[in-house]
Amino acid sequence: MPSKRSVRWMKNLKRFMVNRKRLAAHRPAVIGLIVVCVVGTAILIAARTPEPTAAATPVKAPPTAAPLAATPATASVQTVVHTKIAATPQAAESATVAEPVTIEGCLVQDHDAYRLKHTSGEDAPKGRSWKSGFLHRGAKTVDVVDARHRLNLAGHAGQRVSVVGVLDDRELRGTSIKPVAGACN
Numbered sequence: 001m002p003s004k005r006s007v008r009w010m011k012n013l014k015r016f017m018v019n020r021k022r023l024a025a026h027r028p029a030v031i032g033l034i035v036v037c038v039v040g041t042a043i044l045i046a047a048r049t050p051e052p053t054a055a056a057t058p059v060k061a062p063p064t065a066a067p068l069a070a071t072p073a074t075a076s077v078q079t080v081v082h083t084k085i086a087a088t089p090q091a092a093e094s095a096t097v098a099e100p101v102t103i104e105g106c107l108v109q110d111h112d113a114y115r116l117k118h119t120s121g122e123d124a125p126k127g128r129s130w131k132s133g134f135l136h137r138g139a140k141t142v143d144v145v146d147a148r149h150r151l152n153l154a155g156h157a158g159q160r161v162s163v164v165g166v167l168d169d170r171e172l173r174g175t176s177i178k179p180v181a182g183a184c185n
Contacts, residue, residue: 048134098166100175103142106184109157114144116163116172118184125170143171151177160184 101123105116119125119139126137144163146153151163151174160181165174 044135098168100164101167101172102162102164103167103172104160104162104180105139105142107144107153107156107159107161107163108184109154114146114153114157116142116144116161121162123167125167140170142167145171145173147173153177158184 101121103116103119103121103124105119105124108115108117119142125140125142127140128134128137132138144151144153144165153174156177156179159179160183162178162180163172163174164176164178165172
């Protein structure tokens, strides 16, 4: 008469063999799923575009007022090159003027700082977040700076407003503010 211990061992061995056959039947499906996940991840990484450092519209350089000095026909190539190099710093200095942008959002006060949340508009900065798996580009929060204290930001806190100013790396130096809605949603 066999002992109970050996009978249990045989039953467990039979159960293991049955489960092994069942797992072997699903092996191609599991391998296919792993391949699809790897390929999908590779596609997402390849499709991701790098974000610009400043979300504002690019600054266009105004045309220079003074044309380059005319060089005589007998002048060498070196003098022409030096004349053009000397004229470029003037163009670089005039290109630093930034254009004003209009951003609409909910004005929120955080101690002494003010921020525009849920921004919208053509010039509003966009960015990716881990919450959407870096796939969706959503609106970013913008800090509002009023150096001269002329905008009365405290009076507009909690309202949806439209702010006009110069955007510099998610910091908006406001020049004017206009309420759009009574309260933020």
